[in-house]
Amino acid sequence: MTCTSGCRTKNHESYGDCLKAKAVRTYLASPSKGLDGTRQKRWSADLAAYRDAVRQGIQPDSTNRASVEKAVRRSDETGAAYGRDFNAATSMEG
Numbered sequence: 001m002t003c004t005s006g007c008r009t010k011n012h013e014s015y016g017d018c019l020k021a022k023a024v025r026t027y028l029a030s031p032s033k034g035l036d037g038t039r040q041k042r043w044s045a046d047l048a049a050y051r052d053a054v055r056q057g058i059q060p061d062s063t064n065r066a067s068v069e070k071a072v073r074r075s076d077e078t079g080a081a082y083g084r085d086f087n088a089a090t091s092m093e094g
């Protein structure tokens with residue numbers, strides 16, 4: 001057995017190579033935890049949009065991009081801050 005206990009491929013030439021491969025994977029973040037770079041980046045962008053909205057007095061239903069965009073669009077349409085002045089449950093009729 002030349003591989004470390006957590007090795008998935010178990011095909012490394014030596015214990016050292018295995019450790020190295022493991023270290024590289026860790027450095028690139030852990031896909032197993034759902035924290036790959038792309039997702040992290042998207043999450044950051046979503047959060048930035050959310051913060052922008054909140055700064056304008058808007059309170060989206062969630063930090064989810066779709067919720068943020070909906071809240072901003074509704075706010076633009078009505079000229080009022082979604083989540084503060086009204087929300088999805090508020091009747092917009094009349």
Ligand SMILES: [Zn+2]
Pocket residue numbers: 002003004007008009010011012017018019
């Ligand atoms: Zn290995």
